[in-house]
Amino acid sequence: xxxxxxxxxxxxxxxxxxxxxxxxxxxxxxxxxxxxxxxxxxxxxxxxxxxxxxxxxxxxxxxxxxxxxxxxxxxxxxxxxxxxxxxxxxxxxxxxxxxxxxxxxxxxxxxxxxxxxxxxxxxxxxxxxxxxxxxxxxxxxxxxxxxxxxxxxxxxxxxxxxxxxxxxxxxxxxxxxxxxxxxxxxxxxxxxxxxxxxxxxxxxxxxxxx
Amino acid sequence: xxxxxxxxxxxxxxxxxxxxxxxxxxxxxxxxxxxxxxxxxxxxxxxxxxxxxxxxxxxxxxxxxxxxxxxxxxxxxxxxxxxxxxxxxxxxxxxxxxxxxxxxxxxxxxxxxxxxxxxxxxxxxxxxxxxxxxxxxxxxxxxxxxxxxxxxxxxxxxxxxxxxxxxxxxxxxxxxxxxxxxxxxxxxxxxxxxxxxxxxxxxxxxxxxxxxxxxxxxxxxxxxxxxxxxxxxxxxxxxxxxxxxxxxxxxxxxxxxxxxxxxxxxxxxxxxxxxxxxxxxxxxxxxxxxxxxxxxxxxxxxxxxxxxxxxxxxxxxxxxxxxxxxxxxxx
Numbered sequence: 457x458x459x460x461x462x463x464x465x466x467x468x469x470x471x472x473x474x475x476x477x478x479x480x481x482x483x484x485x486x487x488x489x490x491x492x493x494x495x496x497x498x499x500x501x502x503x504x505x506x507x508x509x510x511x512x513x514x515x516x517x518x519x520x521x522x523x524x525x526x527x528x529x530x531x532x533x534x535x536x537x538x539x540x541x542x543x544x545x546x547x548x549x550x551x552x553x554x555x556x557x558x559x560x561x562x563x564x565x566x567x568x569x570x571x572x573x574x575x576x577x578x579x580x581x582x583x584x585x586x587x588x589x590x591x592x593x594x595x596x597x598x599x600x601x602x603x604x605x606x607x608x609x610x611x612x613x614x615x616x617x618x619x620x621x622x623x624x625x626x627x628x629x630x631x632x633x634x635x636x637x638x639x640x641x642x643x644x645x646x647x648x649x650x651x652x653x654x655x656x657x658x659x660x661x662x663x664x665x666x
Numbered sequence: 667x668x669x670x671x672x673x674x675x676x677x678x679x680x681x682x683x684x685x686x687x688x689x690x691x692x693x694x695x696x697x698x699x700x701x702x703x704x705x706x707x708x709x710x711x712x713x714x715x716x717x718x719x720x721x722x723x724x725x726x727x728x729x730x731x732x733x734x735x736x737x738x739x740x741x742x743x744x745x746x747x748x749x750x751x752x753x754x755x756x757x758x759x760x761x762x763x764x765x766x767x768x769x770x771x772x773x774x775x776x777x778x779x780x781x782x783x784x785x786x787x788x789x790x791x792x793x794x795x796x797x798x799x800x801x802x803x804x805x806x807x808x809x810x811x812x813x814x815x816x817x818x819x820x821x822x823x824x825x826x827x828x829x830x831x832x833x834x835x836x837x838x839x840x841x842x843x844x845x846x847x848x849x850x851x852x853x854x855x856x857x858x859x860x861x862x863x864x865x866x867x868x869x870x871x872x873x874x875x876x877x878x879x880x881x882x883x884x885x886x887x888x889x890x891x892x893x894x895x896x897x898x899x900x901x902x903x904x905x906x907x908x909x910x911x912x913x914x915x916x917x918x919x920x921x922x923x924x925x926x927x928x929x930x931x932x933x934x935x936x937x938x939x940x941x942x943x944x945x946x947x948x949x950x951x952x953x954x955x956x957x958x959x960x961x962x963x964x965x966x967x968x969x970x971x972x973x974x975x976x977x978x979x980x981x982x983x984x985x986x987x988x989x990x991x992x993x994x995x996x997x
C-alpha cells in the first residue's frame with residue numbers, strides 16, 4: 457500500500473526543495489487514501505432500518521430450542537438449569553405426562569434483569585433445548601424483564617406430543633444402528649395415537665437391541 | 667414577467683435594471699450555493715470517513731441545510747452585554763458583502779458578466795481583502811479572548827497568503843496581458859487553458875485560496891480545538907449564519923476566479939457556458955472539501971513558514987520565469 461512508503465521513510469533531515477517534495481508527495485498520498493475511501497462501502501449501520509449480521513457467538517436472551525421433528529421444544533422440566541443458575545433467575549415447574557414417567561414443563565420463567573447470559577443453563581441442559589436467541593434490539597423502558605419462555609410455544613396435546621417423541625426416538629435408534637454399520641433389524645411398531653407406550657426410551661437400553 | 671421587467675426598466679432605466687436582475691440572480695446563486703455546499707461538505711466528510719452523511723431529510727438528505735437554516739432562524743439573537751455593539755452587528759455584513767461584489771465581476775459565460783470592469787482582477791482581490799475586515803471586526807468587537815485571538819490570526823494569515831495568491835495570479839495577467847476577467851477567458855480560447863502552462867501557479871493559487879478563505883487545513887482563525895470557534899465565538903443564530911454564508915460564498919467566489927484564471931472560464935463543448943463554469947467551480951470546491959477532510963490543521967508557525975519560505979519564493983520564481991519565457995517568445 458502506498459501509505460506505507462510514507463512511514464518507512466528515513467527521518468533524515470531534508471532541506472530546501474527536498475522538504476517541498478516530501479510535503480507534496482505525502483500530501484498526494486493522503487489524498488489518494490481519502491479519495492479511495494470515498495467510494496468504499498460505508499461502515500455506518502443505519503440502525504432502525506438495517507439489521508446487522510450477528511456473529512455466531514452473539515448472546516441475547518435465553519430461549520427454548522424449537523425442534524422440527526417434534527415441532528416444539530424438548531424441555532423435560534428436570535430443573536438442572538434452575539439449580540445451576542448463579543443468578544437464581546430461572547423458575548420452572550413441570551407435570552407428568554399422562555401414561556408416562558416423563559415430566560413436561562408447563563411454566564418456565566426467567567428474570568432477564570438478573571440473568572448475566574453466562575450460559576451454564578445451556579451447558580447443563582440434558583436435552584439441549586436451551587439456546588441464546590438472536591434478538592438485538594431488546595431495550596425497553598422498564599428495568600424489569602421477566603419472561604415465560606413457553607409463551608411463544610403452542611404445545612400440542614400431551615397424547616400427540618408423546619407420539620411425536622416416540623417417533624423421534626425410533627429415528628434416533630435407527631441412526632445409531634446405521635452408524636454402527638448394522639442392518640436395521642426391523643421397523644419399530646408404528647406408535648399408536650393413544651400412546652400407552654413409554655415415549656423415548658433412554659438410549660442405554662436401546663443399544664442392546666440391534 | 668416581461669411586463670414586470672418593463673415596468674422596472676421604466677423606473678430605473680436600462681443598465682440599472684440589468685444590475686437589479688443580476689443581483690437578484692446572484693442572491694439566488696449565493697443561497698443555493700451555500701445550501702448545496704453545506705450539504706456537499708457534510709456528505710463528502712461522511713464518505714471520506716466511511717459514514718453516510720446527511721441522509722434522512724429530502725432525497726439524499728438534500729433538505730438538511732434548509733432545515734438547519736430554519737433552526738438558526740428560530741434561535742434567539744443574544745448579544746453579549748460587553749460587546750462593541752455597532753461593530754459587532756456590522757461585522758457579519760461586512761464579511762459577506764465583498765463576496766457578493768466579487769461574484770458580480772465573474773464572467774458566467776462569454777456575454778454574461780454583471781460588471782465587466784477593465785481592472786476586474788484587481789477589484790476582486792481588493793474586495794477579497796475587505797472581507798477580512800469583517801472577520802477582524804467580529805473578533806475585535808466580541809470582547810472575548812478567543813474571538814480576538816482568532817481575528818489576529820486571521821489577519822496575519824491573510825496578509826501572508828495574499829502575496830502568493832496575487833503573485834500566482836500575476837503570472838496569468840502577464841500571459842494574457844490584461845486584468846479584465848472576460849479578456850483573460852478570451853485569451854484561453856481554443857482550450858489553451860492556463861493550467862497547462864502554469865500548473866505551479868494554479869497549485870499555489872489553490873493553496874493560498876484555501877488559506878484566504880480560512881479553510882482547513884488553514885483554519886487556525888477558527889481552530890475548534892484551541893479557540894472554541896475563533897472569531898465568531900460570540901455570534902448567535904443568524905449572525906453566525908451570515909458568517910457561515912460569507913465563508914461559503916467566498917469559497918465559491920475564489921473557486922470561480924480560479925476557474926476563470928486557470929480553467930478557461932465558461933469555455934467548453936456542448937453545454938452552455940454557465941453550466942461549464944459551475945462544473946469547473948464545483949470541481950475546485952470538491953478539491954477544497956477533500957483537502958479539508960484529508961489534511962490536519964497546520965500549526966501557526968508551520969502556516970507562516972509555508973507562505974513566506976515556500977509559496978512566496980516559488981510564486982516569485984514562477985512569475986520571473988513567466989516573464990522571461992514571454993519575452994523570449996515575443997522576440
